[in-house]
Amino acid sequence: MNRSCVLGIDLGTSALKLMAVSPEGRTVASAREPYETITNCEGQAEQRCADWLKALSRAASKVHSRGKLRVEAIGITGQMPTLVVLNGTKPCGRAITWQDSRADSWTSERVNKELREDIYRRTGVIMDGRYLAPMFGFHCALRPSRFLSAKDFLFLALTGVFATDPSTASGYGLYNLKSKSWDAELCSFWKIPVEQLPSIMSSLCSAPLSTAGSKMVSCAPGIPVFVGCADSVAGVYALSGNAPQKDTVHIVTGSSTVIIKCDSQPHWDAYGRYLVTPLVGERSYGREADLLASGSAREWAQNLFAVNNNNRRSFWHSAYEISAGAEGLLFAPYLAGGEQGVIWNPRLKAALIGLTCAHGPAHIARALIEGMSFEIRRCIEAFEDRPITSVRTTGWITQNIPELQILTDILGKPVHAVKLESASAMGAALLTNTIDFRTYLTNTKTFDLESTKYNNRYNEVYARYVAEFSAKDPSQGKPC
Template sequence: MKNDNVILGIDLGTSAVKCVAMSTSGGIVATTEAAFPLTRDLPGQAEQNPADWLTALELAVTRLGRDVTMNAVAIGLTGQLPTLVCLEGAKPLPSAITWMDSRADAWASSFLDDSKRQMMYDRTGMPIDGRYLAPMFRYHRETFDNGVGTILSAKDFLHFALTGELATDPSTAAGYGLYDLDGANWSQELCAVWGISSSLLPTVRPSASASGLREAVAARLGLPSGLPVTVGCADSVASAYAMAGLDSGTVCITSGSSTIIMDSLPKPLRDSQRRYLLTPHIADGVFGREMDLLSTGTSYRWLNDLLGWENGRIDIAAARSQAGANGLLFSPYLAGGEQGALWNPNLRGVLHGLTVQHSSDDIARAYLEGVQFEIRRCVDILAEDSKIERVVLAGHAASHSATMQMLADILGRPVAAYHHRSPAAIGAALLAAPSAAHSKQMPTDKAVAVPSQLRADYEKIYRRYCAMFPAIAEAAD
C-alpha cells in the first residue's frame, strides 16, 4: 500500500492526537499518536493549551512518514467534546476548558431549574449541565478579558488552525448547548438565556463539507497545500460511524477516557425523562442516542496506579475473582459526578462491603462490574423504545476476552469486538473518503462473546447494585 492514495483521520482526543492513514480502498496503512499535558492545579480544573494540541498534531502527522503524507488526498477531523476554546482575533487563549472540568457544575445546577432544563432538552436534545460550552463560557467569562471574539469546541479550533475557516458541524454544535435540533441552526432564544451573542459562534456546516489546507500549515505537516479538510464531527459520532455505519439496532460502546454508549435512529426520538443525549449524526435525518460515563478510562488508570499495577492488570486480576466479587459492590462515579443514565453532579465513588478477606482481585472485579452495570443501565434505557440487535465494543476492554465475557453476561446480549484503537479517527477518515469508499467501515472481530450460565447470577447481582446506588444518588441531591 506504500504508494496508495490515503485519507488521514485525525482525532483530537482527551490525552493525545491520534492519526490514521486509510487507503482509499479502506485498508489501514499507518497509525500514530502524540500526547499533550492536562492542567489540574485547582479543584475541579481540567484545562489544556491549544498550542500543545498543534504541537502534538504536527508530531503525529510527521510520524506517519513522508511516503504516507505525500499521498494524502483528504483529511477528516473529529475531537473531544465539549471543550471550550476562546479566540482573541485568530489567537486562542492558552487555557482551553475541557469536558472533564467540573467547576461550572454547581453553578449550572443552581441556574437551571426543571422548566429551563426541559425547555433546553426539547430544543437541543441535550440534558444541559455545566460541561456544555455555553454554561462553561458564562461561568468563566469574568476570567476572560473583553477581547474574546469567537468561542469554539476543540475540533472546531483544529479545523480553524488548518484551514482558517470558523465552522462547526451539527454533532459538535450540539455540545455548545445552543443548537436547535429541529431548526438545524443556532437558537437565538438559547443564546439570550446564556447571555451569549450569536456573533461569537462559528457557521454550522455539514460534517462532510471541506475547506482547503492552508499553505503554511501544509508545509509544516509535509502535506499537499489545498488538501480538502472536512468540518468533521464529534468523536462519539465518528466512532459509531466506524463501528456500525448508520445502521439502527446496534449499540456501540467505546471506552476511552470516558465510555460512550451510542446507537443510531432515523428519527429524532427524545426521552421523556431526559436520560440520553439526542445528537445529529453525520447524515441528515439520522440521529444518535448517546449516554456517556464520565471517567471510566481515567478511573481505570487511577486504580492501576493506586494498586501499583501495569496497564491491563486490572482485567487479568478481575478474571481471577468471581461474579459478584465475593460480595463487593463498586460504584464508579469517580469524576466528581456522573452522567450516563443518572445525570447527577453530586455522585461519588463507593466501595461497599469491603472486609479483610477481600483481595485486590476482588476490588478489580468489583470496579469492572460497576462500570459494566452502568453500561447496562444505559443499554436498557435505549432498548425501551428501540430493538437492540447487537452490541459492538471498542477500547481496552475489547482486548480482554474475560472482560468481554463479563459484559456479555451482564448485558444478556452477544458482544462483538472492534479492535482498532482509534475508531473515532477511522470514522473521521471514512467521512472524508471519496464516495467510492464512503460507505465502508472497518469490520468487527469475528469472535463474539455470548452470554453464559452466569447471566442469571448477574441478573441478581445487578438488581442488588441498582438497589444500593440509586439510594446514594438520592441522598446526594
C-alpha cells in the same frame, strides 16, 4: 511511488491520534502524541492549544516517516465539549476541557427544573456546567470573544474557516435540533451573540487545507479538510457507517465510554435521562449516554494497585479469576465525579459497598469492571422502547476479552467487537468518502461473543447494584 491515503485525526482527551488509511480501509501508518491536562485546583481540567498543534505536527512527521504518502484528504474529530476562546484566530488562554467541573454550581444556580426541561426539548442536551455556553459564561463572560469547541479549533487551524458540525454544535448547548441552527433565545439567555458562534456545516463538507495548515501536517495545500464530527459520533461511524441498525447499541470505550442507539429522527426521553445527538447524515440521531470514567478508571486502579508496569497484566488477570459478583463487593465507578450515564447527579462520587478484610485489590478491580458494565446496562435499558437485540463495540475493551465477556454476560446480549487502533480517528478518515466502506469492514478484525451461564448470576447482582446505587449520591445518600 507515493501511496494514496487519507488522514484521520482524533484530538482526544489525553492524546492526539493520527491515522493514515488506504482506500481499502487499511491502516498504513499511525501515531499517538499525548499532552498534559492541567489540574492545579479542584475541578480544573485545562489544556494548552499550542500542545495540541505541536502534537499534530509530531504525529504527522512520524506518519510521513514510515513511508511515502500522497494524502488525498483529511478528516477530523475531537473531544467535546471543550472550550477554546479566541482573540481573532488565536487562542486566548488555555482550553477548558469537558472534564472541568468548576462551572457546575454556577450553572445549577441559573438553570431551574423548568428551564432544564425546555433546554432539553430544544437541544437534546441535559444542561450542566460542562457545555460551552455555561463554561463561557462562567469563565469568560467579560471577554467579547469568539469561541469554538476543540475539534472546530483544529479545523480553523488547518483551513482558516470558523465552522462546526451538528454533532459538535450540540456540545455548545445552543443548537436547536428542530431548526438545525443556533437557538436565538438560548443565546440571549447565556448572553452570547450569535455572531460569536461558528457557522454550522454538514460533517461531510470540506474546506481547502491552508498554507499554514499544510506546514502543520506536511501535506499539499488545497486538499480537502472535512468538517468532521464529535469523537463519539466518529466512533459510531467507524462501527456502522451511515446505515446503523435501529435495534443495535454502539459502545465506544476510551478515557470515557459512550453508549449510542441510532434513530431516524430525534427521540426525547420522557424522564430526561439521555442525550439526543445529531449523527452523520440528515436523518440520523442518537440516544446517547456517557460514562465519564472508564479507561481512566482502569488507569486509576492499576496506578493504585500495580505501580510497576510489569505487574499490570497479572493484576488484571487476578481480577478475572475472581468469581462473578466479586464476592459481594459492589463498586459505583463514578471516579470522575458528577453526572454519569443516565443518572445525571452532579454530586455523584465513587463508592464501594460490602468491603471487608476478606477483599483485596483483585476484588476491587473485579468490582470496578462489573460496576462499569452495570452502568452500561442501565444506559441501554433507558434506551429500550423496543427490544435491543445486539451490541457493537470498539476501543480498549476489545483488547481485553475477559472484560468484554463480563460485559456480554451482564448485558445478556450478543456482542460484535471491532478491533480498531482508534475508532474515532478511523471514523474521521471514513467521513472523507474516499474509502470503500465494505472493503474496510472486510479488512477489519472482528469477533463475536455470546453471554454464558453467568448471565443469571449477574441478573441477581445487577438488581442489588441498582438498589444500592439508584439516582442518589452513594456517598451522601442525597436524592438527585
